[in-house]
Every structure is written in structure tokens, then in C-alpha cells.
Amino acid sequence: MRLLDVEVIENTRIAASTYEMTVDSRGELAIQKPGQFVHVLVDPPHYLRRPLSIASWTKTTLTFVYKTFGSGTKTLVNKLPGDRINLLGPLGNGFPMPEEERIVLIGGGVGVPPMKGLAQELTRRGKRVSAVLGFRSADDVFYEEELNAYADVTIVTEDGSYGKPGLVTEWVDAGAEVFYACGPNPMLKAVRDAFPIPGFISMEERMGCAIGACFACTMKTFDGGYVNVCKDGPVFPKDKVVLP
Structure with missing residues (x-):
């Protein structure tokens, strides 16, 4: 650091x-x-x-x-x-590398950027990567071409103005063995609840210090404890953090 x-x-x-x-x-x-x-x-x-x-x-x-x-x-x-x-x-702690071969990346809005570096690394390791990127409308879409270099990309817009219509959970590859997701909490919760496969979520939270000292980004865990998104995350196993 x-x-x-x-x-x-x-x-x-x-x-x-x-x-x-x-x-x-x-x-x-x-x-x-x-x-x-x-x-x-x-x-x-x-x-x-x-x-x-x-x-x-x-x-x-x-x-x-x-x-x-x-x-x-x-x-x-x-x-x-x-x-x-x-x-x-x-x-922060980044995404752990999977043993599984078929990986799906799920990004929503400003949760899309870290998927670019992740797709590059997974492809370098020989993994089979697909990506589902969700946006509100055609005007909000970015990184489609950049991720296409490393993954089979599906663009989803809520208003149907570009790509597939609807939500990212409707268009995830059924054969995926593990997912990596980053985006707003409602999207992360929907992804976690929709897919029984192993997965990791990267959280977006307001922060003060970003080094674990101020506790502004503290989140409750399923085991009754607490974590700081900045220091302990922002990436967590899908069942670690209680999403609001």
C-alpha cells in the first residue's frame, strides 16, 4: 500500500x-x-x-x-x-482464483470495471469465461468490446434498449461452476439467491479511511460477527456477509 x-x-x-x-x-x-x-x-x-x-x-x-x-x-x-x-x-483483498473451469462474471453498472482485470487473469489461466453485464439502458453500456477479448459477453439492459432485456440473473450461463459478482447490493443479493453454485461477491460501500480504522463500512456476517468491507473485503464468499 x-x-x-x-x-x-x-x-x-x-x-x-x-x-x-x-x-x-x-x-x-x-x-x-x-x-x-x-x-x-x-x-x-x-x-x-x-x-x-x-x-x-x-x-x-x-x-x-x-x-x-x-x-x-x-x-x-x-x-x-x-x-x-x-x-x-x-x-483490499481481491478475487481468489478458482479451481473450477467454467466461470461466469456478473457485473452491474460501476461493478463492471473489476471484471475486466478478472477476465484477463482467468483467461491467462486457461479458464472458460462468460460475462453478464447489466446496465439501466443503452446509454450506460461500457466495456463490452474490452471484455469480449477475454470472455463470452452478454449485455443486459433493464429497459431493453440494448442487448438482452431484463435482469442479469435471467441470462447467466446454466453450465457455470462458480460466479464472481460486483454491483449494487440488491443485485448481489439476487445473484446469491438465484444460483446454488459457489460464488464470490465484491461489495460497493461508502468508506472513510479505507484501511479498517474508522468502521464506516462495517457489515454484519451470517455467523454473528462483523467485517470491514475495505480491509476484510471488498471480496467475500457469497454466504459471508448479510446483505441489506
Whole structure:
């Protein structure tokens, strides 16, 4: 884990209110697994950092995707190549690698980005990968082409304006042996309840410190205990955390 000022290489709109930013990490961020995240400092008067999933990386670059939900993330839109931002990372525990051969990745909205790095790693290991990516409408769709390079991709939109209509749970490969999911809690709960196969979920929660000290992202577990999404997650076995 490092605290770094990094230079913006590219900051591009890729869907409605959705941007992809690539920064020069100078080889100083040792990403260990797909599913980890960075905690990005946005401009004042916003003093809390924003947790953003790592979509992909090289030895010298880091790419993440953000959606402009509020005034804090909207400050990132104005960053130009050559500007600098401060980030803390890599943070959290990523996706464990499966023994199973047929894997399905399920992403919803801004839960899609970590699926890119995960698909790359699974394909490198010779796994058979499919991906179901859910969005509200055609305007929100991104990373279809990027994931098609590593997986058999199905796009699902709630309003039916692109790809398959409906919900991601309706279009998952019936032959999958294990699932990996990232997205809003209602989607994660629906996926967990729909499929009896082994699975892992990556949670999206508001965070304060992102290192397990402030307990802002504490979640109850099925065994009566508690975990911090930032430090103990964000990836958990599907039956570990009680989803609201």
C-alpha cells in the first residue's frame, strides 16, 4: 500500500456520466489480484477520498472507472492529461482464483470495471469465461468490446434498449461452476439467491479511511460477527456477509 501523487495520462467519457481514467503509477503500485481498489482524493471542499475499483493495470499504469454520482466525483471530470491526483492503494483483498473451469462474471453498472482485470487473469489461466453485464439502458453500456477479448459477453439492459432485456440473473450461463459478482447490493443479493453454485461477491460501500480504522463500512456476517468491507473485503464468499 502506497500514498502517491500520480500523473493523469487519459481521462475519457465512456458512457453516460461514466469516465475511465488512466494514471502513471511509475511502477510503484504492486497490484496483487483483480478486485483491489484505490482511494482517490478529490478536490476541496471534499476531504473524504472516494474508493474506485481497479479495472486494469500494467507495470507503469493504472486504470479505473468512476461514475459522477455527486459533486466529489464530478471534480475528477476536470482532470486533464498532465494533471496530478493523490491516491492510496492498492487496497483490499481481491478475487481468489478458482479451481473450477467454467466461470461466469456478473457485473452491474460501476461493478463492471473489476471484471475486466478478472477476465484477463482467468483467461491467462486457461479458464472458460462468460460475462453478464447489466446496465439501466443503452446509454450506460461500457466495456463490452474490452471484455469480449477475454470472455463470452452478454449485455443486459433493464429497459431493453440494448442487448438482452431484463435482469442479469435471467441470462447467466446454466453450465457455470462458480460466479464472481460486483454491483449494487440488491443485485448481489439476487445473484446469491438465484444460483446454488459457489460464488464470490465484491461489495460497493461508502468508506472513510479505507484501511479498517474508522468502521464506516462495517457489515454484519451470517455467523454473528462483523467485517470491514475495505480491509476484510471488498471480496467475500457469497454466504459471508448479510446483505441489506
